[in-house]
Amino acid sequence: MTPVPADFDRWDNARRRDWQLARIAGVVAHARATSAFYRDTWGDAAAPATWDDLRALPIVTKNMMIRHAGGQPQLEAARVGFSTRGTSGNPLVLWLDPAETAAYVAPTLRGFIWAGLQPGDRALILSPSWHRLAAMEGHAVVGRGAQPCYFWGTLSDPAHAAPFVDALLDVRPAFVTSTPPFILNVLKYCADRGIDPRAAFAPVRSVVLAGLALTPGLRRHLTDRLGAEVFERGGTQEGAALDECGHHSGMHVHEDVCLIEVLDKQGNPVPDGAPGRLVITKLVAAGSPFVRYDTGDTAAFVPGTCACGSCLPRLRILARPESTMMIEGRPVTGYAVRAILDEDPGLVGRVSLLVRDTEAKSRLRILIEGAPGGDDPEGVLRRAFGLSDVQIDWMGGAGLAWGFRQVIDARELSQRRAT
Amino acid sequence: MPNEITLSFGLPDGRLDLRAADLDHWAEHLAWCCTIMGIAPGATIGVIDFGTSPIAFLGSALLTPMLEAGLAERLRGRVICLDASRERVALVPSILKQVAFDALCVRAEAVPALITYCREAEQPLDGITIITTFGLERRDPVAAFPRGRRMALAEAGMLMAPECAVCGQMHLRHSHYDQTPDGGAVVARRGGALVALPADMAPDLAPGCPAGPEDWRIAIAGKDAP
Numbered sequence: 292m293t294p295v296p297a298d299f300d301r302w303d304n305a306r307r308r309d310w311q312l313a314r315i316a317g318v319v320a321h322a323r324a325t326s327a328f329y330r331d332t333w334g335d336a337a338a339p340a341t342w343d344d345l346r347a348l349p350i351v352t353k354n355m356m357i358r359h360a361g362g363q364p365q366l367e368a369a370r371v372g373f374s375t376r377g378t379s380g381n382p383l384v385l386w387l388d389p390a391e392t393a394a395y396v397a398p399t400l401r402g403f404i405w406a407g408l409q410p411g412d413r414a415l416i417l418s419p420s421w422h423r424l425a426a427m428e429g430h431a432v433v434g435r436g437a438q439p440c441y442f443w444g445t446l447s448d449p450a451h452a453a454p455f456v457d458a459l460l461d462v463r464p465a466f467v468t469s470t471p472p473f474i475l476n477v478l479k480y481c482a483d484r485g486i487d488p489r490a491a492f493a494p495v496r497s498v499v500l501a502g503l504a505l506t507p508g509l510r511r512h513l514t515d516r517l518g519a520e521v522f523e524r525g526g527t528q529e530g531a532a533l534d535e536c537g538h539h540s541g542m543h544v545h546e547d548v549c550l551i552e553v554l555d556k557q558g559n560p561v562p563d564g565a566p567g568r569l570v571i572t573k574l575v576a577a578g579s580p581f582v583r584y585d586t587g588d589t590a591a592f593v594p595g596t597c598a599c600g601s602c603l604p605r606l607r608i609l610a611r612p613e614s615t616m617m618i619e620g621r622p623v624t625g626y627a628v629r630a631i632l633d634e635d636p637g638l639v640g641r642v643s644l645l646v647r648d649t650e651a652k653s654r655l656r657i658l659i660e661g662a663p664g665g666d667d668p669e670g671v672l673r674r675a676f677g678l679s680d681v682q683i684d685w686m687g688g689a690g691l692a693w694g695f696r697q698v699i700d701a702r703e704l705s706q707r708r709a710t
Numbered sequence: 711m712p713n714e715i716t717l718s719f720g721l722p723d724g725r726l727d728l729r730a731a732d733l734d735h736w737a738e739h740l741a742w743c744c745t746i747m748g749i750a751p752g753a754t755i756g757v758i759d760f761g762t763s764p765i766a767f768l769g770s771a772l773l774t775p776m777l778e779a780g781l782a783e784r785l786r787g788r789v790i791c792l793d794a795s796r797e798r799v800a801l802v803p804s805i806l807k808q809v810a811f812d813a814l815c816v817r818a819e820a821v822p823a824l825i826t827y828c829r830e831a832e833q834p835l836d837g838i839t840i841i842t843t844f845g846l847e848r849r850d851p852v853a854a855f856p857r858g859r860r861m862a863l864a865e866a867g868m869l870m871a872p873e874c875a876v877c878g879q880m881h882l883r884h885s886h887y888d889q890t891p892d893g894g895a896v897v898a899r900r901g902g903a904l905v906a907l908p909a910d911m912a913p914d915l916a917p918g919c920p921a922g923p924e925d926w927r928i929a930i931a932g933k934d935a936p
């Protein structure tokens with residue numbers, strides 16, 4: 292595979308599009324050679340030579356892949372498998388090989404340099420076994436001449452905030468990668484123990500967060516509490532890779548490794564700024580192939596160019612469809628609700644979930660952790676969404692943890708309360 | 711410059727810092743452990759453990775920078791990272807439906823959740839070698855699956871002692887570990903901390919097992935998996 296030129300992110304759109312198109316035939320050939328699913332899905336379609344050819348290929352989904360009888364792709368060089376989180380149904384298993392790792396370390400390093408990683412830094416980063424993107428982090432840190440450090444435990448368990456804080460105090464890193472829910476757990480842990488988070492994070496210059504879209508209020512809250520610059524990092528196990536630059540105006544898409552389309556329900560591109568389905572094509576002919584794969588996310592390109600000088604387009608990932616509810620004909624997303632609640636100093640960073648209640652379809656019902664608080668949040672939400680019926684269930688000390696999903700079924704809620 | 715860099719892993723008690731050469735030394739040992747436990751070349755191995763456990767980070771060069779060949783490369787097989795949190799263990803039954811595993815390497819504390827979730831999903835574990843890793847501080851017997859193996863794991867001392875498929879005892883590999891004169895503790899010949907052995911785990915040198923004639927061996931108590 293030809294290496295990506297160092298100035299790739301400064302190339303104009305036309306030059307980057309040509310470069311991407313030149314890669315697509317190889318990507319499609321790889322998918323056809325390794326995946327019975329793609330062979331069956333595409334039939335005799337010719338390898339795409341133009342953008343129209345590519346857009347003629349059908350959009351595929353996770354469930355289509357899982358249901359297909361062809362099994363796992365045949366990838367001789369694959370050495371590591373990851374599973375998606377299964378927040379929307381069954382998890383999908385995908386495979387990583389050396390060529391794919393080599394291709395994805397470069398954009399990871401690009402993003403880390405944007406976020407201020409310096410040679411010689413100690414970087415407290417995500418465990419490589421956590422996520423396919425996390426597996427690139429250690430390689431990128433070493434590529435920068437910095438030192439990778441890891442904390443004991445898992446991001447999935449709030450109790451592991453303790454070993455994370457231990458690692459912070461032991462390692463004194465300048466650079467941290469994590470997820471917003473986990474860092475919120477760390478802040479709770481610090482508050483319970485009387486630890487000043489600014490002291491614990493004192494040497495930290497940058498905190499890079501992936502896994503849950505940051506609302507503006509949450510970003511201000513974290514920046515203030517941590518005393519560090521907060522960067523958003525995005526991506527999917529299926530190959531999307533995005534990083535925010537120091538201008539914090541949306542995540543730049545690493546177009547050397549992925550092609551991102553934002554499409555309407557009919558599969559047509561939507562204008563910049565408009566939300567649509569996030570469809571990705573992995574531009575690396577290695578590992579598990581993903582061509583025109585609907586990630587299930589809703590996203591929007593940010594109009595215009597970024598002041599940082601990078602020509603890579605910027606994207607905001609807004610919601611997952613399973614986190615969207617239609618109430619009185621209006622779509623309400625978990626992100627939109629969080630964005631409003633996070634503006635209230637009494638509520639920012641609290642875990643909130645939408646409750647899907649088939650008995651009261653015109654009611655916006657929200658679960659919020661902790662004791663009742665904030666400044667008339669029901670009224671604020673009613674006005675923001677133009678709804679007449681908003682109900683908040685305060686969970687008190689009952690277990691409500693970020694599980695990366697944003698909607699809970701009312702029946703499941705009553706079961707959980709019963710147990 | 712990268713060869714001056716060490717990797718720093720958090721452990722339940724303290725940290726473990728490894729250089730590039732240490733990484734491959736221990737990855738070779740982990741591959742040996744798997745071979746001793748009867749895992750064949752080409753195996754697909756699921757790792758239900760936390761990311762800073764050596765079983766996880768020695769899994770592949772793709773996971774860990776500066777590691778030239780991890781377990782997957784050395785066995786010409788594959789590892790799948792599954793994490794040991796309840797949230798992730800809950801996904802294992804549906805992953806087992808998609809991927810044919812030869813072995814699952816499970817941290818002892820995750821075994822009950824694995825059994826519960828697989829039973830709820832009516833997902834049998836037949837045909838899979840379940841390797842249960844356990845710390846030496848654990849005094850209760852470690853679950854033994856019908857086709858299972860056990861491996862003592864003490865991260866701070868990089869102690870990895872597998873249950874041998876030939877003799878049924880745990881091997882302390884002679885080339886990698888030494889014991890204190892009183893036999894009460896084990897230390898890695900390369901850079902490990904002293905690992906105290908429980909009183910009922912005195913290593914025994916004789917008679918030698920053909921799988922490792924010079925190794926010390928330890929008999930381990932067990933109970934059947936629930």
Ligand SMILES: [Zn+2]
Binds near residue numbers: 543
């Ligand atoms: Zn920018």
